[in-house]
Amino acid sequence: MYIQSLKINNIRSIHHFEMKFENPAGWHVVIGDNGAGKSTFVKAVSLALVGAEKAIYLRQDFKKWIRIGSGIDDDKKIELEILRDNRDVKYANTKPPSNYNIGVSIIEKEPRKTDNAATNTTLTTVEALESTFPKHYELAELLISGYFSAAFGPYRRFTGGNTDWSAISPYPTAEAHISAFGEDVMLAECINWLKNLRTLSNEPANKDREKYKTLLVDFVNFINQGEILPHNSKLKLITSQDILFSDGNSNVVSIMELSDGYRSVLSMTFDLIRQLTIFFPKADVFVNVRKGGPGNYFIDLPGVVIIDEIDAHLHPTWQQEIGNTLTRLFPKIQFIVTTHSPLVCRAAEKGSIWRLAAPGNDNESGEITGIEKGRLINGNILDAYGTEVFGENVSISEEANEKMNRLAELNIKSIMGEIRESEKKELQNLKTIFPSEKSK
Template sequence: MSSEPIQWYNSRKVRRKQRGAAMYISRVILKNIRGFADLQFDLTRAGGSYAGWTVFTGDNGSGKSSLLKAIAVGLTGRDTARSLQPSFHGWIRDGADDEAAIQLEIVRVIDDDATSESGRNPSSRFPVKLTLTNGGKEPTLQATIPPGKPRNYATPERTIWSPDATGWFSCGYGPFRRVFGASPEATRQMVAPTTERFVTMFQEAASLAEVDQWLRNLKHKELENRAAEREQLALLLEILRDDLLPNQITVDRVDSDGLWLKDRNGVQLAWSEMSDGYRAALALIADIIRHLVSVYGVEGLADRGTDGRIFIRRSGVVLIDEVDAHLHPEWQREIGFWLKRHFPNIQFLVTTHSPIICQAADPNGLFVLPEPGSDVAPRALTKEEYEKVIASRPDTILLTPAFGLHASRPSDHD
């Protein structure tokens, strides 16, 4: 670490007076959305916490991606959601007799999150609700006043849905987390406020190219002796160098060509020469930090534990679809634990087909979606089922309700 003072670390005494949490989701309720007639998930941990690793499993077509997209729509609000998802055709469940709605319960920590205007502060816990209604060729999407709220209820517009409110951090990523290449339409959304934090979740043609540009800009401004950018780059590189990459590969540097890795033999690899797994993981983590810096600034963003290792203090919600994509099983085993160590106050909501990913889940952090067409309701795994997943080998986990296989080996068809 450089001997020059780094503000995000050396102002520790000032920062520890602040609370280290922000926004979380305590409940997710979907009524007649896509394949879900009635999904109700309580995401509260034992003791009332929310941060950590929450995993949604299920067969192909069970609705894992739909669930994360619906949560993203609830987090961003009607106007931003329309930019991300221009058409909601097919979002209302076929044959639905009651309303189709997305409802989240948001938990606020006052020290980090502020409203966009003066007036009465929202309570520490409040619901947000969006209703979909069939109308002509395209369903309408409207903010709805939840039951029991006054007619002038406008908390989401002043908080999580407002571009002017501070805090309320959230972002989301689809399974296609490319660093380069994007369609013109996706490129426009990749640089737009709020939508850029979720665009890969909704558009396969989007990429994380803004990360590459951000890194190059940081290096350029560091060379101009710009203190803020120097601190951001130092923070990012230290996190990425802290036992993230397997096979003794390390992050070497950032220069005008972007990010470089170095293997155990000293061979250097540029972004364009890396495997999909390295590119996707590095871009994802760098992008999360980029958005955290944008929302909170670099001062007070990070701290060190008693072991001297760096971690991000700030909190919020991060959605990752198919978090295991492109990752070797060894990396799948470690990625959840690594993210929890370095982002201990983030609420990660992830989907996966990998039993190894599930082993990082926290208590009340494993949920299963039934196979398509099933009458079984989506549910959380019981305490006993959860403990079996955490303690078992991958082949045994596949036989638990988290995955529902009847056998871990193919049947003999001869």
């Protein structure tokens, strides 16, 4: 499944936002200032994918989701147009049409007026949209049977979260999105999954031990041969107690001791693979990996993955490459990511880039196309910031601008032969600071 288009109305800071994906599989980036609603966007789309029936497991106060200033009769809804992939028919219990709608509406119900103030509070519920196909009580079964989607919040970590969230694990659709809804959600289940696979593969009495061994071998080959991590870092060993990596200098490090950037990417990737083995037959997940050889270390199963603040904890060089890496390893996945970094946009040449305008901003929310998109994808970092998609005057400070004006002034004096000796030293110093400006 893919999202063909989406609409969000009156959800938190978002008054109205629409997206349409011409080529859904690939890298789609949503950018915007703090407060523009990027995290709201991630949660809203995730809620629609989870569905009204499972919304209770997300532990949200949906009354707080209603945009302040919207009337009780205004639509507060998230609607998705779903494009069926040919693979969906193979895995799903029910065959939907090629395109169909799913979505939810946050409904405010007028209270029954009584003398008791407690009963006069407006009621807020989450309900499936009338346009949803199939009806909401069938939707969860469809999603669990091959209609794959997942979401990851900005706090991607293995430890330090609230263990109460583990109670949601019996509900795969909700669990696949849960980290987008809480700062205290940890992705420890993927670590436990790998350790458990190792334990099961070592049990002589387990008749499926060879299957578990094969699954672990496939997993390690995918991580290592797929070159997820930079600097020749490799997954070295999975035991029932720990997961070990070796770096480019052959130092062996526990996964818990890796850098924040490594753990952010690994927690997301590990959990994505674990979720795929829940929604799809395990043999199909690694069917290409088992072929071996160059170019076969990828998973070509369809689905939607939403990631909030994909750039969090990543070095600039990794921010630039993360989109290419993920789309190479998961070429059939539709990645929709939010970011503060123009470098993340570099992988969107065959995807799309979207702006969420901050409240009070004159810019309109919508797709970034043409020259602006070209600068974000192909230009240098100053070209990207110069588009003002990330705000005005962010590429250079006010003080630096004053120095550049002074450099221009001294350059003119030098050309005219009117420069004083004391100014020559100042000019040389400014040319050293701004080498790209010295000939202008």
